[in-house]
Amino acid sequence: MLKGLKKGALARSLWVYHVSASPCNNCDIEILDLLTPRFDVERFGLLLVGSPRHADVLLVTGVVNKKVLDRVLRVYAQTPKPCLVAAFGSCAISGDLFVDSYNFAGPLDKHIPVDVYIGGCPPKPEAMILGVVRAIEKLNKLKDL
Ligand code: SF4
Numbered sequence: 329m330l331k332g333l334k335k336g337a338l339a340r341s342l343w344v345y346h347v348s349a350s351p352c353n354n355c356d357i358e359i360l361d362l363l364t365p366r367f368d369v370e371r372f373g374l375l376l377v378g379s380p381r382h383a384d385v386l387l388v389t390g391v392v393n394k395k396v397l398d399r400v401l402r403v404y405a406q407t408p409k410p411c412l413v414a415a416f417g418s419c420a421i422s423g424d425l426f427v428d429s430y431n432f433a434g435p436l437d438k439h440i441p442v443d444v445y446i447g448g449c450p451p452k453p454e455a456m457i458l459g460v461v462r463a464i465e466k467l468n469k470l471k472d473l
Pocket residue numbers: 350351352353354355389390391416417418419420424448449450451
């Protein structure tokens with residue numbers, strides 16, 4: 329019963345920590361847009377938190393380069409498990425324009441397990457909201473909660 333309660337509570341109040349790897353900032357601005365009255369994702373229980381230690385979801389924007397990789401791994405290690413990881417935008421998913429750069433460390437899912445992919449450059453709000461739905465679905469499927 330406790331497991332069911334915990335899962336239910338999580339699915340209704342996802343706490344999200346935004347990991348800004350090395351984006352152009354456009355993805356980050358779009359995330360802030362989601363919190364404005366027009367989209368207001370907080371009404372679905374989604375909350376941006378200031379520490380990975382309080383997070384259920386890591387939302388990673390930007391290209392993972394060799395300098396930032398260690399920090400992304402450390403943030404992932406600090407996040408209580410089980411947690412979900414969302415790759416937000418083409419840079420985090422594939423490297424996009426920077427795929428041939430000397431500094432590119434590979435797509436995010438080469439380094440940590442990614443549960444949700446939110447495509448676009450930057451992703452549209454509708455894609456982000458769909459990503460939230462996918463995250464909640466995934467959370468409901470987790471058996472070890
Ligand atoms: S996916 Fe596009 S908008 Fe997002 S950080 Fe990369 S270049 Fe910028």
